[in-house]
Amino acid sequence: MATDKIWVLIDTTEGKPSSGGLELLTAARQFGSVVEAVVWGESSEAAAGPAGAHGAARLLVLGDLGGGLAGPAVSSALAARISGGEGPDVILAPSSYECRDIIGRLSVKIDRPVLANIVGLAKEGDGLVTEHGIFGGTQIAKARFTGEGPGLFIVRPKTFAAEESGGGPAEVAQLSAGEAGATAGAKLIARHVEEREGPSLDEAPVVVSGGRGLGAAENYAMIEELAKLLNGAAGASRAIVDAGWVPYSHQVGQTGKTVKPTVYIACGISGATQHMVGMKGAKNIIAINKDAEAPIFSIADLGVVGDVHKVLPKLIDAIKAKK
Amino acid sequence: MNVVVCVKQIPDPAQPGQLDPGSKTLKREGKLILDDSDAYGVEMALLLAEKAGGGEVTLVSMAPNGETSGLRTALAMGAAKAILVSDDSLAGTDALGTAKVLAAAIKRAEPDLIVAATESTDGYTGTLPVQVAEILGLPSVTFAKSVDVADGKVKVNRQTEAGYDEVECPLPALITVTAGVVEPRYPSFKGIMAARSKPVEQLTVADLGLSADQVGAAGARQEVVDVTAAEERKAGEVITDEGDAHERVVAFLDQLKLI
Secondary structure (H helix, E strand, C coil): CCCCEEEEECCEECCEECHHHHHHHHHHHHHCCEEEEEEECCCHHHHHHHHHHCCCCEEEEECCCCCECHHHHHHHHHHHHHHHHHCCCEEEEECCHHHHHHHHHHHHHCCCCEEEEECEEEEECCEEEEEEEECCCCEEEEEEECCCCCEEEEECCCCCCCCCCCCCCCEEEECCCCCCHHHHCCEEEEEEECCCCCCCCCCCCEEEEECHHHCCHHHHHHHHHHHHHCCCEEEECHHHHHCCCCCHHHEECCCCECCCCCEEEEECCCCCHHHHHHHCCCCEEEEEECCCCCHHHHCCCEEEECCHHHHHHHHHHHHHHHC | CCEEEECCEEECCCCCCCECCCCCCECCCCCEEECHHHHHHHHHHHHHHHHCCCCCEEEEEECHHHCCHHHHHHHHHCCCEEEEECCHHHCCCCHHHHHHHHHHHHHHHCCCEEEEECCCCCCCCCCHHHHHHHHHCCCEEEEEEEEEEECCEEEEEEECCCEEEEEEEECCEEEEECCCCCCCCCCCHHHHHHHCCCCEEEECCCCCCCCHHHCHHHHCCEEEEEEEECCCCCCCEEEECCCCHHHHHHHHHHHCCCC
């Protein structure tokens, strides 16, 4: 399967491309000679600058979606372009909420399978070989497509580092809307932006996460306080998200976010493989857990066998005192 | 209102997983359990059907060897019946092939609403629900944090990077729910007893009118080429808290110039 022409799907917020998308543009430059970025929604054209700077020659734009969702709209537009003979050899997309919808629908429309949850991607021979963490990331499975292209790849953020290529703004080309029919029935009524103090989970230099060892939902306040003191973001294990203590948006791990901060502080987290997959790329790991046998200690640079209810308040006070 | 829940029966994640040495795909031949992620979908479906004042919750699953233990758990929670597609020719089916099989099975139940988890706990592909919706020509709303059905529409608060979106969608439709959105009920003793006699319709690929080249390893257009051990991170120093361990943490953070 050739890799010459590559589309990279990029989520944008008020015209600003997501870091996951820019990472994939950086990777695409190594794999192919023609790299085109795909964006959608109001003011997404503004991504032409940063997309070009990261290697996109062209920015394919599907503008205002008129209250519709990206999945049906963008997949129909892309399917139409592919059937018009302007399709790529490879389609790369970050594992974001919208990209997963787009790629899932597109795969049915063009009848091509998807390789998802990719943590590594390299050119081998004339095609791409993917890497997937399996069994909680203890093993890496390599996979590839065997049929005709285009290949659809969904890549976890932070798999590549975004680097500028020095290119000028991408040339903007409008995508024509496709036929989405009944699949476009869902309409956006309102957007709610939750006020967030400090950096986002995937960009924070410090991530402080809490797990079941906190004992009760109200103790998560200690995690938030410590994160705030360190100008970091507050994360969570799947166990306490499943228990309803904190929203899913805080979840770090296989089914949540992948983080690679300078330091990750795991509090009351035993270290289920599902969690470790999302944080073991941190430069430094500190773990506080009362169970000396907890698997988290096997990957921690500094492990504290102790009760989070005792250690955390003292740690918070000590940092406050130093400030 | 009739609701279909897509449920996956998976090898117990607490047990070490095994790969088939030939195809290097996950072995799924032993006892399977209900994927934890799907318990939220089952609970959501039961709540919505109860609120609508009628209708049934039907489970749809694909699993080897006619495996029903995971389905019985969900039936014990209160689902009315199940459709299980089990066929030797399905071994090695990729996600798109699985979506074709499930879509064909779901169609038979004529649902108003289809509920699925955002992704499974063993495969994590996360594209299957939307593929099912596309095959059935239905709208979908993924990553629902809360769900309500009224006036022939499903209203969803959908997780986004920045917060959440309020989305409204006409039925029939498919939604995926994140974990933690509802608290899955524990099956009662009565529920467990009742589940034993609830109908589980077993179907083959041929029953669904699909051809053998669309499914299984033959229909899969992707392959695992290699499996290797991941690079391991080494353990550092482990200390036991004697009341002053926080000082070591402070020193560690200080050294990284984070304080």
